[in-house]
Amino acid sequence: MHDTPARPSRQKDTPPESPLHLTPRTPASPALGRRDLITRAAAIAGGAALIGAADLARPRPARAVTAPRVYTRAEWDARPPTSPATIIKAPDHLIVHHMAFPNSTDYSLAHAFQLSRDCQDLHMDDNGWSDTGQQLTISRGGFVMEGRNRTLEAIGQRKNVFGAQCANENGHTLGVENEGTYTTELPPAALWDSLVQTLAWLCDLYGLSASTAIVGHRDYNSTTQCPGDALYAQLPRLRSEVAAQLGAAAPAARTAAVRRSGLPGPRTLGDHGPAVGAADPRP
Numbered sequence: 001m002h003d004t005p006a007r008p009s010r011q012k013d014t015p016p017e018s019p020l021h022l023t024p025r026t027p028a029s030p031a032l033g034r035r036d037l038i039t040r041a042a043a044i045a046g047g048a049a050l051i052g053a054a055d056l057a058r059p060r061p062a063r064a065v066t067a068p069r070v071y072t073r074a075e076w077d078a079r080p081p082t083s084p085a086t087i088i089k090a091p092d093h094l095i096v097h098h099m100a101f102p103n104s105t106d107y108s109l110a111h112a113f114q115l116s117r118d119c120q121d122l123h124m125d126d127n128g129w130s131d132t133g134q135q136l137t138i139s140r141g142g143f144v145m146e147g148r149n150r151t152l153e154a155i156g157q158r159k160n161v162f163g164a165q166c167a168n169e170n171g172h173t174l175g176v177e178n179e180g181t182y183t184t185e186l187p188p189a190a191l192w193d194s195l196v197q198t199l200a201w202l203c204d205l206y207g208l209s210a211s212t213a214i215v216g217h218r219d220y221n222s223t224t225q226c227p228g229d230a231l232y233a234q235l236p237r238l239r240s241e242v243a244a245q246l247g248a249a250a251p252a253a254r255t256a257a258v259r260r261s262g263l264p265g266p267r268t269l270g271d272h273g274p275a276v277g278a279a280d281p282r283p
């Protein structure tokens with residue numbers, strides 16, 4: 001495990017005022033195994049097919065996407081950044097990561113908040129960054145949290161912040177880090193459902209297509225298997241489920257068989273591949 005230095009009391013981050021009117025989501029569902037995940041996914045796909053058939057009979061109205069409840073930095077007790085994040089243009093791609101943290105079976109909100117603090121400590125104290133690198137974090141219990149400072153402010157303006165999550169691509173991408181390591185295991189259903197909802201919200205907000213905008217870290221940085229071979233193989237299903245939430249024609253949800261990519265997996269806690277490159281400013 002990664003040892004973080006003892007910190008007597010965490011200095012509070014800026015106040016929690018969120019620019020967004022976020023709709024509280026239902027409490028995270030209990031974690032389910034892989035078979036449950038697949039069964040649920042199949043049920044969702046079946047439902048989407050029925051809705052699709054009904055929609056053929058009339059013009060399709062814009063479907064409202066429910067925003068996830070995003071816990072603010074103040075709520076998870078973030079440290080202030082050593083320098084404020086820069087707000088940049090809207091992202092054109094949404095990057096799915098695994099955090100290369102343990103696959104914890106603690107699905108509580110308290111654990112989710114601790115996860116965000118641990119990740120921030122790693123990024124600031126070990127990597128020497130000004131703040132946590134990714135824009136959003138999702139725990140295995142399905143709790144969605146703001147990552148880098150000013151992220152919710154930027155999203156509220158349909159913009160983005162300069163993050164540190166995908167080397168040389170930080171100027172045009174938004175990163176979602178998912179708790180766990182998915183080289184062989186799949187995320188629990190609670191995380192999966194929140195990831196679908198979060199990506200649908202972002203695609204809707206930024207006017208992005210689920211079929212082209214959602215990518216894995218390895219699609220840009222070929223020296224990592226992030227988000228893990230197992231989760232990467234599920235990206236077609238992820239795009240399909242997000243498209244269904246958006247009311248768009250869902251691409252075929254065929255997933256690749258989980259196989260070893262031969263790409264490097266995590267070597268240390270939190271190592272999910274290059275997050276900063278020569279083309280990026282100091283994070």
Ligand SMILES: [Zn+2]
Nearest residue numbers: 097217226272
């Ligand atoms: Zn990654």
